[in-house]
Amino acid sequence: MxxxxxxxxxxxxxxxxxxxxxxxxxxxxxxxxxxxxxxxxxxxxxxxxxxxxxxxxxxxxxxxxxxxxxxxxxxxxxxxxxxxxxxxxxxxxxxxxxxxxxxxxxxxxxxxxxxxxxxxxxxxxHIGWFVPKYLVDEHPDITDWENLNKYSDLFRTAESGNKGQLLEGSPSYTTNDDAIIENLDLDFKTVYAGSEAAQITQIKEDYKAKKPFITYWWTPQWLNAQVDLVEVKLPEYKEGCDADPKKVACGYAQTxxxxxxxxxxxxxxxxxxxxxxxxxxxxxxxxxxxxxxxxxxxxxxxxxxxxxxxxxxxxxxxxx
Known part of the structure; x- marks a missing residue:
């Protein structure tokens, strides 16, 4: 993941x-x-x-x-x-x-x-935030984190309420996403699918219906050969930018x-x-x-x- x-x-x-x-x-x-x-x-x-x-x-x-x-x-x-x-x-x-x-x-x-x-x-x-290519085609600037709040209403769900949903996988996966959302002042909420399999099911369903979604995602992953996802550019990862869990305001590294x-x-x-x-x-x-x-x-x-x-x-x- x-x-x-x-x-x-x-x-x-x-x-x-x-x-x-x-x-x-x-x-x-x-x-x-x-x-x-x-x-x-x-x-x-x-x-x-x-x-x-x-x-x-x-x-x-x-x-x-x-x-x-x-x-x-x-x-x-x-x-x-x-x-x-x-x-x-x-x-x-x-x-x-x-x-x-x-x-x-x-x-x-x-x-x-x-x-x-x-x-x-x-x-x-590599971990990051990803959106489907068809959404990027419609809103080209959505791949820059600084524009995400402009589109947060597209991602609202029953689980996320009045905020945009950032789809997550298993609660057991480690992630900086809550800190990133808070420290970048993003109008989003993390919502967990429950497992990798459940997350994949949700992605496939939304992708088939061409619904807007944004998800915590990673490479390598076999599903990437079947769905065309584009990474959202978060602030560049630099060594040590994630040292304090509460202050993370950067993307993820290549590992x-x-x-x-x-x-x-x-x-x-x-x-x-x-x-x-x-x-x-x-x-x-x-x-x-x-x-x-x-x-x-x-x-x-x-x-x-x-x-x-x-x-x-x-x-x-x-x-x-």
Missing amino acids: KSRKNLLRAATATAAVLAVTGLSACGAAKTDSSSSSGGSDTVTIAVPSWVGAEANGAVAKYLLENELDTEVELTQLDESVAIDGLNSGKVDAVLEDWGGAPDKIKRYVEDKKSVVEGGDLGVTG PLQKYFNADFAKDGGEAARFLKNFNWTAEQQNEVAAMIADKKMSSAKAAETWVKANEDVWKAWLA
């Missing part, structure tokens, strides 16, 4: 335990709390609740189990909770971190050294998404740890798997199998 690195509200500390095959645009599941760093042969990968992260986990699981004969458990955890899991050893790997818990990363990586960096995922993430491992797993995890360190793919490749899951309604396992069979030239390098 970047950079969550620069997002200033801590993610909701809740973990859902879900069946892998029962998910569409959400994360996969874990069936017990064992961890390879705690003595089990099972590798535990945390999966945040957006489909791009589910795609990472599904492909990693398929290859670890079928190429390295390593059992994998996927557990859906919000970003901040997943980092705590790495520290405690209940989680071995996080494959897509947007930097939403920088204080914890510093504490565990630099101070306690219980968590280690796993390198780039290969995907650069290379990172992997993190439990330190014991990184040291003693053998082939599995080396494989996950090598796991690196493009936004286009991630979106391909994500679209199979969320749009074509494949199970995570089937989507991973389909992609793996068609892309041996990509993943063979991860096994080196």
Whole structure:
């Protein structure tokens, strides 16, 4: 849903335990709390609740189990909770971190050294506010934040009352949007769809009906190949402009998404740890798997199998 690195509200500390095959645009599941760093042969990968992260986990699981004969458990955890899991050893790997818990990363990586960096995922993430292209065609200046109040009435809903609605996704996602609205004196209100899947449904419905909408959104995201959205230019992000959660008045940064491992797993995890360190793919490749899951309604396992069979030239390098 970047950079969550620069997002200033801590993610909701809740973990859902879900069946892998029962998910569409959400994360996969874990069936017990064992961890390879705690003595089990099972590798535990945390999966945040957006489909791009589910795609990472599904492909990693398929290859670890079928190429390295390593059992994998996927557990859906919000970003901040997943980092705590790495520290405690209940989680071995996080494959897509947007930097939403920088204080914890510093504490565990630099101070306690219980968590280690796993390198780039290969995907650069970016968060922003987006409107549909057909609305920009009608109101070309709507892409400048300084003109948003002029159009706020276009975005009013029952939920937002006399303010314009800024559509959000899951309440567990970290976001600066309330602070941005307040500090830029915008006549808008954040309204949460409840999940990535619900947000996508709303976007698709509004887009089909050519209704005006403005939404918190991100790249990479598979839906961007199906709907033409244009980013609204918020004040330019500069390092440190989001340092105080209450004073944020800038847009979001471009963020290379990172992997993190439990330190014991990184040291003693053998082939599995080396494989996950090598796991690196493009936004286009991630979106391909994500679209199979969320749009074509494949199970995570089937989507991973389909992609793996068609892309041996990509993943063979991860096994080196």
